Amino acid sequence: MRAVDALMECLKAEGAEVVFGLPGGANLPTYDAFCDAGIRHILVRHEAGGGHAAEGYAKATGRVGVALATSGPGATNLVTPICDAMMDSVPVVFITGQVRTELLGTDGFQEADTIGITMPIAKHSFLIQQPLELPRSIHEAFHIARTGRPGPVVVDIPQDLSRAAITYEPVSDVRLPGYQPTTEGNQKQIRLAAKALANSRRPVIYAGGGVVCGEAGTELIEFATADRFPVTCTVMGLGAFPAPHEQWLGMLGMHGTRSANYAIDEADLICAIGARFDDRVTGQLTEFAPRAKFIHIDIDPAEISKNVPAHIPIVGDARNILPRLTAAYRALAPDPARLEGWWSRIRAWQQRHPLRYDDSADSEIKPQFMIEALYEATAGEAIVTSDVGQHQMWTAQYFHFSRPRQWINSGGLGTMGFGLPAAMGAKVGRPDQTVVCIAGDGSVQMNAQELATCVQEGIAIKVFVMNNGYLGMVRQWQELFWDGRYSHVETGPWPDLVKLAQAHGATGMRCADKRTLVTDFKEALAIDGPVLVDVRVTREENTFPMIPAGKPARDMVG
Amino acid sequence: MGEPATKDVLSLDELEVAGQLRTGRKHILSILVENKPGVLTRIAGLFARRGFNIDTLAVGPTADEKISRITLTLDGAKHPIDQVTKQLHKLVNVIKIRDLEPQDTLSRELALFKISADDSGRAEVMQICEIFRAKIVDVSRRSVVVEVTGTCDKVDAFERLVRPFGLVEMGRTGEIAIARGRGET
Numbered sequence: 001m002r003a004v005d006a007l008m009e010c011l012k013a014e015g016a017e018v019v020f021g022l023p024g025g026a027n028l029p030t031y032d033a034f035c036d037a038g039i040r041h042i043l044v045r046h047e048a049g050g051g052h053a054a055e056g057y058a059k060a061t062g063r064v065g066v067a068l069a070t071s072g073p074g075a076t077n078l079v080t081p082i083c084d085a086m087m088d089s090v091p092v093v094f095i096t097g098q099v100r101t102e103l104l105g106t107d108g109f110q111e112a113d114t115i116g117i118t119m120p121i122a123k124h125s126f127l128i129q130q131p132l133e134l135p136r137s138i139h140e141a142f143h144i145a146r147t148g149r150p151g152p153v154v155v156d157i158p159q160d161l162s163r164a165a166i167t168y169e170p171v172s173d174v175r176l177p178g179y180q181p182t183t184e185g186n187q188k189q190i191r192l193a194a195k196a197l198a199n200s201r202r203p204v205i206y207a208g209g210g211v212v213c214g215e216a217g218t219e220l221i222e223f224a225t226a227d228r229f230p231v232t233c234t235v236m237g238l239g240a241f242p243a244p245h246e247q248w249l250g251m252l253g254m255h256g257t258r259s260a261n262y263a264i265d266e267a268d269l270i271c272a273i274g275a276r277f278d279d280r281v282t283g284q285l286t287e288f289a290p291r292a293k294f295i296h297i298d299i300d301p302a303e304i305s306k307n308v309p310a311h312i313p314i315v316g317d318a319r320n321i322l323p324r325l326t327a328a329y330r331a332l333a334p335d336p337a338r339l340e341g342w343w344s345r346i347r348a349w350q351q352r353h354p355l356r357y358d359d360s361a362d363s364e365i366k367p368q369f370m371i372e373a374l375y376e377a378t379a380g381e382a383i384v385t386s387d388v389g390q391h392q393m394w395t396a397q398y399f400h401f402s403r404p405r406q407w408i409n410s411g412g413l414g415t416m417g418f419g420l421p422a423a424m425g426a427k428v429g430r431p432d433q434t435v436v437c438i439a440g441d442g443s444v445q446m447n448a449q450e451l452a453t454c455v456q457e458g459i460a461i462k463v464f465v466m467n468n469g470y471l472g473m474v475r476q477w478q479e480l481f482w483d484g485r486y487s488h489v490e491t492g493p494w495p496d497l498v499k500l501a502q503a504h505g506a507t508g509m510r511c512a513d514k515r516t517l518v519t520d521f522k523e524a525l526a527i528d529g530p531v532l533v534d535v536r537v538t539r540e541e542n543t544f545p546m547i548p549a550g551k552p553a554r555d556m557v558g
Numbered sequence: 559m560g561e562p563a564t565k566d567v568l569s570l571d572e573l574e575v576a577g578q579l580r581t582g583r584k585h586i587l588s589i590l591v592e593n594k595p596g597v598l599t600r601i602a603g604l605f606a607r608r609g610f611n612i613d614t615l616a617v618g619p620t621a622d623e624k625i626s627r628i629t630l631t632l633d634g635a636k637h638p639i640d641q642v643t644k645q646l647h648k649l650v651n652v653i654k655i656r657d658l659e660p661q662d663t664l665s666r667e668l669a670l671f672k673i674s675a676d677d678s679g680r681a682e683v684m685q686i687c688e689i690f691r692a693k694i695v696d697v698s699r700r701s702v703v704v705e706v707t708g709t710c711d712k713v714d715a716f717e718r719l720v721r722p723f724g725l726v727e728m729g730r731t732g733e734i735a736i737a738r739g740r741g742e743t
Binding site: 115116119120123124127129144176177178179192195196198199200268269293300301302304305306309310311312313 | 568569570573574575576591592595596599600603604607638640641644645647648649650651652653654
């Protein structure tokens with residue numbers, strides 16, 4: 001068979017039920033193989049849309065996403081999704097076409113050094129040099145993408161090699177001598193961590209995206225409730241711990257709650273789980289949690305002591321480590337009463353500084369109200385994707401996520417245009433669930449073309465655009481930190497989003513009255529098929545509270 | 559806030575940061591990598607984007623043709639060595655990394671020096687070469703080319719001594735290293 005037919009067999013063997021892609025000259029053989037392969041292929045309108053859709057699929061299901069593109073511009077259009085998947089540890093295999101081997105290095109038509117371009121932003125990459133290497137490389141790519149700290153893997157296949165005839169033998173093993181992720185977690189370290197927790201009086205659990213991709217949500221709840229440990233999550237970790245829970249402090253970091261940030265500031269022991277002390281979490285690093293010692297549980301040893309020195313590092317899989325930590329902690333039978341003082345301090349912050357906004361007295365829709373309305377209309381159950389900006393932070397604050405994989409956003413790279421295609425991928429992976437995308441009017445336009453894909457494929461996503469006619473987060477920074485000198489942030493009322501939706505064959509709706517908003521949202525959610533709702537919100541509302549960039553948590557404003 | 563019920567009390571104040579972050583000395587890393595195209599680019603790229611400076615780098619085959627050895631030196635005062643090695647370990651093609659202990663390691667570098675040496679200076683240059691057990695591999699009327707092997711420090715010392723004669727050119731390979739005794743590097 002041809003190497004590309006073997007590729008199809010490999011994809012099936014890996015359980016890839018769907019791929020997102022766009023054909024071109026260099027991957028014509030692959031597309032020919034799709035005719036008979038029996039794998040669902042979703043034709044996207046832009047490779048970036050396909051890449052983010054594969055990410056959304058992977059984030060919603062926990063399975064490996066697959067995105068395809070041709071050589072040159074097809075591959076370079078995948079650069080943003082690859083980098084995004086790297087920053088947020090998303091398991092995606094990106095398969096790109098490449099020019100024929102005889103043209104490699106000659107600046108051939110649609111030639112780009114895909115491996116060179118993506119090397120710093122991929123977990124690993126393969127340039128196929130012999131057709132026989134292809135099956136093994138595909139399996140190794142899936143293995144690398146999904147194990148250890150998940151991430152993107154690129155496989156670049158020259159066109160002539162993909163057509164070559166090979167004898168296909170199923171591959172049942174992978175041989176990667178240099179790739180042996182640590183998953184177990186050192187028992188001695190776990191006991192030490194339990195002891196430290198038992199002796200702490202002001203502990204905080206700081207959980208990140210690692211808990212979500214490590215499928216350790218249940219284990220986290222078990223651990224946190226082994227005592228009354230206060231829990232905060234990063235923007236990537238939201239849903240890892242149920243937001244409606246008495247030990248929940250809210251998100252931490254730049255737009256986190258005051259209680260979460262103040263608790264971190266005064267903590268004597270912080271137990272970080274699958275989190276990486278990003279600058280949006282720590283603020284000024286030297287003033288981050290100045291009184292605390294750190295337990296750091298992470299599957300990636302390079303994250304340990306990268307930004308914040310760890311006193312008790314535990315390298316391994318959270319799902320594996322947390323039950324053992326819980327058991328070790330219970331065995332010590334610490335007195336739960338020692339946390340009472342800590343909790344009364346936290347409760348005082350929660351009472352004094354709840355998340356709040358000034359609601360309008362008339363029909364005007366405040367953006368925070370819009371999120372609350374959507375939470376109500378979906379009964380808090382929907383899978384929610386978002387783009388990047390104010391709407392993302394308001395969603396993180398006001399949509400109370402209750403389970404892992406319910407919240408899908410671009411945290412690390414901060415990619416505008418991520419939400420709509422990610423929702424498409426999530427809906428393909430979880431057709432039984434309501435999938436909504438909360439977007440900004442600026443960011444939705446960055447991948448709005450995928451509405452056509454949704455219509456063609458019958459992918460019934462619901463897109464709610466928080467429309468303020470501004471690049472809102474940048475406007476907020478210009479208002480607060482650049483003396484209100486607005487520079488190129490006003491986008492105005494264009495395009496007409498209702499017509500845009502209709503032009504793609506989707507349903508377009510507009511909402512401008514808060515009094516009917518919940519009913520309008522319910523109506524949109526009930527429509528069979530993709531819907532885009534243009535929600536006109538207060539134009540110049542700011543996302544608060546906020547730790548100004550590079551400042552300590554104590555200096556929160558708003 | 560009662561005392562914890564555990565007998566085995568641990569004071570959080572006693573906890574110290576695990577591992578030394580900056581050592582302040584030169585490190586020689588011996589890295590075994592799969593002999594595949596692009597591996598050196600991956601390592602060089604990693605160093606560049608993480609802001610680590612490579613002082614010297616030498617690449618060559620090992621007894622196993624599928625594996626190459628990269629010997630790399632860097633300054634532990636400027637870089638947290640554990641971060642460097644952990645980041646290197648994340649590269650799928652990197653099989654093994656040894657941060658070699660200076661006292662248990664033999665390291666050598668090869669250098670070629672082209673030194674200005676006419677009749678008046680040649681004898682003195684030759685004398686220095688003898689002390690360093692360096693070899694003169696080419697002589698012309700106005701210059702000599704000298705081959706020196708030794709540790710990085712020895713080559714540095716040689717360079718300092720011959721520089722006043724006029725150093726026309728020099729080339730150094732960077733150190734390679736191997737562990738003393740029977741054990742594997």
